[in-house]
Amino acid sequence: MNEIIFLDETSSTNDWLRERCETLSDKTCVTAERQTSGRGRRGHSWETSEGMLAMSILFKDPPDVPTLTARIGLSVCDAVAELYPALSQTGIKWPNDVIVGNHKVCGILCESFGIGDCVNVICGIGLNVSQSEEYFKKVGLPNAGSLKMLSGIELPKKLLCEKIRERAIIRAGELFCGCYEEYRARVLNIGKEVRILRGNDERRARAVDVAENGCLICEDEGGRFEVNSGEVSIRASEGYI
Secondary structure, eight states, X not given: OOOEEEEEEESOXXXXXXXXXXXXXXXXXXXXXEESSXXXXXXXXXXXXXXXXXXXXXXXXOSSGGGXXXXXXXXXXXXXXXXXXXXXXXXXXXXXXXXXXXXXXXXEEEEEEEETTEEEEEEXXXXXXXXXXXXXXXXXXXXXXXXXXXXXXXXXXXXXXXXHHHHHHHHHTSOGGGTHHHHHHHBTTTTSEEEEEETTEEEEEEXXXXXXXXXXXXXXXXXXXXXXXXXXXXXXXXXXX
16 A cells, blocks of 8 residues: 655655665655755755655656656646645756745655666655745755745645655656656746756856756757756856756
8 A cells, every 4th residue: 555654753765765665565655854864966965954844755667767857846846836826836947956936945856776677766855845034044045945935824744745745646657758848848947057067077058948858958169968967967157047
């Protein structure tokens, strides 16, 4: 039976699922009030505050694995729009941040691993639910925001977890081609100057589109090229997005 498991504390919800994945059912979700060793993309630390929803979902052998991060991003947008009508204009900072009103409200980390002939994916989601503007200033995250801060409404984290999981299960069962135009319309980097970071190397270009495989299409003096989210980090040349 598919389920949501509620924990007081764990090192990382992604790690908790991975360590138990062989005995858990497909689409099991775990959420924790506190993560002691949470992480984001490319090894960055992922601090869990009291006002954050930290959750992870296990998908066993899902379709179209390379675009799952994009589809999970859409599922968070779906859930936010449904529960917070005033925040329906959500966007995505390619590849994995959900943006509301120029504030990052959510980060996503999808990690894949093989078991036999199957590829399993654990999708970690960190959603800012109720932190204040003062909190983000204090911890040095001026571009972050919470749903309460932006809407004036505080909803239970349990409700948000249930709604995101519900929408994520639907999106994870789709192919990217079925939601490509919807995703493309939400990507905020398009038309912006970006810095493409690969290790210690930096390349500046203009983001011009999203490819049908989920890659970001960029252009510089050498022409157009695709950027794979698993290989690089994207930063704005100016500002945050």
